[in-house]
Amino acid sequence: AQTVTQSQPEMSVQEAETVTLSCTYDTSENNYYLFWYKQPPSRQMILVIRQEAYKQQNATENRFSVNFQKAAKSFSLKISDSQLGDTAMYFCAFKGGNYQLIWGAGTKLIIKP
Amino acid sequence: GAVVSQHPSWVICKSGTSVKIECRSLDFQATTMFWYRQFPKQSLMLMATSNEGSKATYEQGVEKDKFLINHASLTLSTLTVTSAHPEDSSFYICSARDFENQPQHFGDGTRLSIL
Numbered sequence: 001a002q003t004v005t006q007s008q009p010e011m012s013v014q015e016a017e018t019v020t021l022s023c024t025y026d027t028s029e030n031n032y033y034l035f036w037y038k039q040p041p042s043r044q045m046i047l048v049i050r051q052e053a054y055k056q057q058n059a060t061e062n063r064f065s066v067n068f069q070k071a072a073k074s075f076s077l078k079i080s081d082s083q084l085g086d087t088a089m090y091f092c093a094f095k096g097g098n099y100q101l102i103w104g105a106g107t108k109l110i111i112k113p
Numbered sequence: 114g115a116v117v118s119q120h121p122s123w124v125i126c127k128s129g130t131s132v133k134i135e136c137r138s139l140d141f142q143a144t145t146m147f148w149y150r151q152f153p154k155q156s157l158m159l160m161a162t163s164n165e166g167s168k169a170t171y172e173q174g175v176e177k178d179k180f181l182i183n184h185a186s187l188t189l190s191t192l193t194v195t196s197a198h199p200e201d202s203s204f205y206i207c208s209a210r211d212f213e214n215q216p217q218h219f220g221d222g223t224r225l226s227i228l
Contacts, residue, residue, distance in 0.1 A: 033214075033216075035216065037219075042221070043151075043204060043206075043221070043222050044219065044220075044221045044222065045157075045206060045208070045219035045222075046219075047216050047218075050216055091156060091157070099145075099213040099214070100147075100159065100162065101147075101157075101159075101217060103156045103157050104156065105155070105156050106155075106156050108154075
């Protein structure tokens with residue numbers, strides 16, 4: 001069975017700093033998708049970034065980028081120039097052949113002014 | 114972008130009543146919808162998956178008769194919590210997608226409080 005592990009329950013950084021959130025996963029599949037979702041205090045789940053496993057190039061969305069290491073089964077999220085609005089829970093998720101999302105436990109990120 | 118509307122956002126009701134939560138895809142056809150439950154400071158727990166026109170597939174441990182799911186159209190799914198009790202109080206989130214290889218889009222969630 002697939003599992004997703006986020007080893008950092010909580011992190012905090014100063015505004016404008018760069019922060020990296022860790023995510024590892026376990027699967028025997030070769031083709032899959034990985035996602036980072038953001039859940040701010042309003043509790044709406046927002047898709048931050050996605051990565052297809054067959055793509056070697058790391059996905060980037062403005063200040064958000066990933067470091068996808070397929071062999072190591074690692075999928076970290078880097079937030080550059082962090083902003084107060086980035087304060088949220090961040091969830092890493094895996095989607096394999098059954099097309100269901102497997103969720104990590106989440107990392108609470110606090111951006112301090 | 115794809116929008117999923119979930120209603121109501123917050124409901125408080127007495128123990129023993131039934132509560133219906135609606136989930137609508139506004140600008141795409143939701144072939145598949147998902148219902149999640151989220152406890153405080155925890156991740157999302159999948160309750161059930163529903164495909165339009167078919168019976169929902171429930172995850173192990175989720176009571177089918179307690180949590181009734183209807184997905185009668187490509188834009189609407191409902192979750193009815195029947196005879197709700199305080200232990201059913203939680204945050205419920207729906208999500209929807211059109212094709213299997215597309216991301217899920219989430220509603221804003223419903224905070225259910227049973228007194």
